[in-house]
Amino acid sequence: MNLKKQFMDGLLYQNPVLVQVLGMCSTMAITTSFFNGLGMGVAVTVILTLSNVIISAIRKIVPDKIRIAMFIVVIAGFVTMVDLFLQAFVPALAESLGVFIPLIVVNCIILGRAEAFSYKNGVAASFFDGVFQGIGYTLVLLAMCIIRELLGAGTFGGGLLGPVNAAGTHMGIQIIPSQFPAGMLTLPVGGFLVLGCLIAAMQWALSKSKK
Amino acid sequence: MSNEVKTKEKVDMDPKYIIKLTVTLFVTCVIVAGLLGLVNQVTLPNITAANEKKTADAIQKVMPEMEGDPVALELTEAMTAAASGAGATVTEAYESNGAYALKVVASGSQGNIEMMVGVDAEGAVTGVSIVNNSETAGIGSKVMSNENGVLDQFIGKSAADGTLSVGKNVDAISGATVSSRGVTTGVNAALAVAGVMG
């Protein structure tokens, strides 16, 4: 077990979004405010860690032929638990993430890590893999949120900081005056463009560091 | 991809092995279902409370002159018909002091908009509050969060104003015409329902 390598892999060299290109749907769909990104990132990290540990623990007794089905049941179970807890204790987040919480079930990061890592490795290693890959995912979400929010609405920390509007949500701290931002970036278009540029930057950086 | 391999082998497998697989899978499902049942029991009261609070808050917002707890009313056939005639669905109705709060669902640009509309005893709108929506962030969401008082413009409108329609007697937020239309349809439906309730 090599913690440092796992850490760097999760954050950089094997980053789930930027390098493995997994879990794109949620990455683009919910990254419109800081609060959403943080909530989604934490939810996925928790689910990924739990399912990694359980799958690693039961890997010896799971018949090989139905392992995918077993993985899906385990993952769906954890997702539902997190969903219920969010609805009960953080209803505002549950509402703004909507259908994308249950959709974590089919987030390829979780099934991908189950198949590629925890099914072949020990419990402790799988635990750290879950935590680091989750953090790597969360960091990308936050980067997306910050860029899209800042350039698209001119604010920072939407959903968490700043003045409260009539609907009771925080609007974020206005950094760029509201007549300048390119509203397009908070729309679906922005998700595609910003993620495209981030992956390109990552590819550029990786090719540079190899030289 | 591994799924693919799985199916092809499954076709000619030993029945004993198949039974073993089925039992394993079944047991897992039962365990997961049991755990979820437990979690559900813990969280259910909170979820119900959160939802009830949301409804109560929305009612309070749209019924400024509410006294005590509003009474939930049974939906009658006439009410349902009046709402669907206006292009929306009425899901809940509350009454307090002759004024009504109606929860209606109309379609917006991204699925449904669920809103609470208050109507006073004279049949005029006393407030509109959005309960649930999935409108586009940054555009339709402006309507949902009552930016520039776009929801407040409905206050005081009544059936006497005729059918409300965007561009005629309702102003839309630019770029969010569809969302504004959705809310307008909901208000029309609420007025129609209040009309048949007398």
Add this chain to the structure above:
Amino acid sequence: MEQITNLLAITLGAVLANNFIFSQFLGICPFLGVSKKVDTAVGMGVAVTFVMGLASAITWLVNVLLVKLGLEYMQTVAFILVIASLVQFIEMFLQKAMPTLYTALGVYLPLITTNCAVLGVALLNIQNNYNFIESVVYGITGGLGFLLAIVLFASIRERLVFAEYPKAFEGFPIALITAGLMALAFMGFSGLKIW
């Protein structure tokens, strides 16, 4: 009549204005993964449409059962199991009954289980309170929207080979930028309403 207008509105929304790919971000993985050639894109699109339609119908019925039993919280688990077994079943059926169709679609089927558009449509049907017919129509037309998106995208990508762009953008980044521009175009449909 009203029912028909309603269904037409769902159709227009699902195919154009609220396209699953370009406005709801559902099913991005196969959209990016299987869109290098037009003919594979068509295969994937048809398979997804087929599964989405069937899954909408079955999960709607399953949900009725869950509500009756008071087990709404099992929704996600039940839906994903239904979808996984449905895909497996379709695969076995095609393999036995229609080998030609199987060779055409077979490779895409296993990928569909983890396609979030399928689970997404099942959950959205419930969230939007659609009745049985509306659900099936939403499922099929949502799939057609996916088909339209992936075929258009694949035909652009085939031509991208000849384009010149910075090396760092090779692969996914340029695909995402292209998809972003298409999303911008599809946004133009959002003002579309039939009445």
